[in-house]
Amino acid sequence: MQLSILAYSLYLLLSPTFSAAAPPIAQDRCRCLFGDACWPSADDLAELQKQVSQPLLQPLPPASPCYPVSHPSGNCDEIHQQWTNASWRADQAGAMQGENFETFVFSNGTTSACFMNTSLGVPCTQGSVPVIGVDARNDVDVQAAVNFAGSHNLRLVVKSTGHDLSGRSTARGSFIVWTHHMKNITFHDTFTPDGAPTSETHDHAITLGSGVQWQEAYEAVNAKDRVLVGGLSAGGTVGAASGWVLGGGHSVLSPSFGLGVDNALQFTMVSSNGTRYVANAYQNPDLFFALRGGGGGTYGIVTSVTYQTHPNLPLITAIISTSTNSSTPNAPLQTLFSELIHITPSLSDAGWSGFFSLAPDPSTGTLGLSAFYVMLNGTIDQANASIGPFFSSARSLAASGDGSLTVQTAIITPVDSFFTWYNTFFPQASSAGTNGALGSWLLPRDVIEANPDEVAQTLLPLTELTVSMVGGGAVSKVNPGAMGVNPAWRKALLHTIFATGWAEGTPVDIINQLVDGLKQNMTTLRALAPESGAYFNEASLFEPDPQRTFFGDNRFKLKTIKQDFDPIDLFVVAEGIGSDDWDADLVCRL
């Protein structure tokens, strides 16, 4: 009874945004979407409800409480306060971290969205937010959800936190499996993968449910005086055992201990026919290959990941930030940036990892270069000997006294542990809820060494540039064909990202112009290292040859594994393995 009311009220809420007169398109060639005649009935949904542990989800766009006439009314002030809060977004099945992924743009340019700014006068509609789904708490919930979505031929999305930078964890008219509440954390003093000889033991491993987020994982390992190779974001809301690792997973600790995938010992996964697999080097090694970097949302629903942990070591951190009086790179900034690119290989050899960015100051619009590095287990003398000269260069450029470049911060300081460093520099911050798009490329060490000036000249004009020095070291020591992750990572030293953004409600033609500029700049960036590729998790949605760009020569084996484990193609994501068999919305087979 309750369910049929639910289904009916959903219909009332959402039907205006779906064409009621749509022809029944649910032949096998196309997925069945909400509003289509084939959509599961209230009785079907009631059957599913009996099989899962939680009430079925009815995700809504996060701003919907601001529209009391069409939606259950709520506190719009709270929406305004929390809009940019990454945790608040991760805690909602209907919210993505990037607002633009909640919006749907029809091929005729019309938009379905639910904007926070009610003054824009746009009615709140469901956009690309899923319609119904399962709040999974255990493998049985996941199995029931997958069987349901498969048998009804639904457009399935898998979501943990909604951080996906290509919007892969949401889709219009879809059915969602939300793993956010799979928060189990189990520490193993010694771990032997299932099926391995008993002599194979890994000390201090940790198993994380696929809803665990980095902040929670870091707290758990820190309590055992260990560290994990993990991601960095304000508040630590990225998923620790979901999209991050399934796409590769880079970390400031990667040059010391490898990528996330290099640290994964075992996965559990539910496939599209509801089978639960354990994947490791001994059982289902092909699946293990694919899950280690072959892309999230592509082979099945991962329910847990077991990682190797590492000793807790002290580190040195080096932070420098500069500003200029110009919104374009002036001469001293160009000099300083070029020097940084020139010394990058030697900084890597000295044991540094970290990030640098070139971005306009939000209040003045003038550019500055900032760098934020870590040397694990190093001494102050080693740190100063390797990065000190760069700090000195910045100071002397500033000391020329004309005010065109100033050094705001320059610190080289010891920190007792990764956890202290993380908590000091990555507190909760207002960073989510924006609209934007990225371009990125992995730059191999040999290209940086051979053409540092060309690299610097190409990167300088890119706006909102963030470069992660997370390759090299341990990352480069793994055989590129050992697992699904992009082989380009094994030669890369720098992961370069640039971004463009816009305000909500920006007309689609303006957004398209920004995206065209991004595409042009991608052409220039790729040309630096055409044989390289890009990181699946932080990349452009507009790659002309995404399979090659993201998976290199591993793409062929990945495709075979995908067909074996997901013969019905239930798991398809933008630019992922197998997506080339589908149309742009991933609704109809080509």
Ligand SMILES: Cc1cc2nc3c(=O)[nH]c(=O)nc-3n(C[C@H](O)[C@H](O)[C@H](O)COP(=O)(O)OP(=O)(O)OC[C@H]3O[C@@H](n4cnc5c(N)ncnc54)[C@H](O)[C@@H]3O)c2cc1C
């Ligand atoms: C603020 C921010 C900081 C970041 N920092 C880093 C960083 O330091 N290092 C780094 O490598 N990357 C980083 N990223 C990129 C990050 O790796 C990707 O956004 C990644 O997709 C996040 O995975 P998620 O599970 O948290 O997100 P989601 O959006 O929930 O999922 C991402 C993808 O994985 C799939 N997926 C989710 N759960 C499952 C599951 N249980 N089984 C199978 N598939 C699943 C989804 O379908 C989707 O395709 C960052 C991103 C942001 C927005």
Ligand SMILES: *[C@@H]1O[C@H](CO)[C@@H](O)[C@H](O)[C@H]1NC(C)=O
């Ligand atoms: C952000 O959201 C989380 C989760 O909803 C909440 O606990 C936290 O207090 C919020 N932060 C702020 C600054 O309001």
Ligand SMILES: *[C@@H]1O[C@H](CO)[C@@H](O)[C@H](O)[C@H]1NC(C)=O
């Ligand atoms: C654009 O397409 C959508 C979906 O088919 C339709 O509802 C809308 O009316 C169209 N808008 C215009 C201006 O044609």
Ligand SMILES: *[C@@H]1O[C@H](CO)[C@@H](O)[C@H](O)[C@H]1NC(C)=O
């Ligand atoms: C909301 O939209 C109105 C109308 O376009 C605009 O004037 C206003 O600046 C916007 N408010 C915010 C906070 O963006």
Ligand SMILES: *[C@@H]1O[C@H](CO)[C@@H](O)[C@H](O)[C@H]1NC(C)=O
């Ligand atoms: C959580 O882990 C414990 C072992 O630590 C296990 O007994 C339990 O079944 C797990 N729960 C889920 C939901 O996976």
Ligand SMILES: *[C@@H]1O[C@H](CO)[C@@H](O)[C@H](O)[C@H]1NC(C)=O
């Ligand atoms: C699920 O698929 C696998 C691989 O295609 C197959 O071996 C297995 O028998 C299937 N299981 C069920 C329950 O259909």
Ligand SMILES: *[C@@H]1O[C@H](CO)[C@@H](O)[C@H](O)[C@H]1NC(C)=O
């Ligand atoms: C850390 O540094 C100490 C002292 O230099 C050294 O003995 C130890 O081997 C180093 N540990 C690692 C993991 O590099």
Ligand SMILES: *[C@@H]1O[C@H](CO)[C@@H](O)[C@H](O)[C@H]1NC(C)=O
């Ligand atoms: C660090 O290095 C710089 C330049 O290389 C030098 O001037 C400075 O004295 C050094 N500082 C320390 C504490 O060693």
Ligand SMILES: *[C@@H]1O[C@H](CO)[C@@H](O)[C@H](O)[C@H]1NC(C)=O
């Ligand atoms: C920046 O400062 C320099 C030196 O004072 C000056 O020549 C230049 O015009 C300034 N640029 C801008 C954009 O203000």
Ligand SMILES: *[C@@H]1O[C@H](CO)[C@@H](O)[C@H](O)[C@H]1NC(C)=O
């Ligand atoms: C693209 O490059 C041009 C300069 O060539 C620059 O003005 C523009 O801001 C860049 N766009 C992005 C998104 O980086």
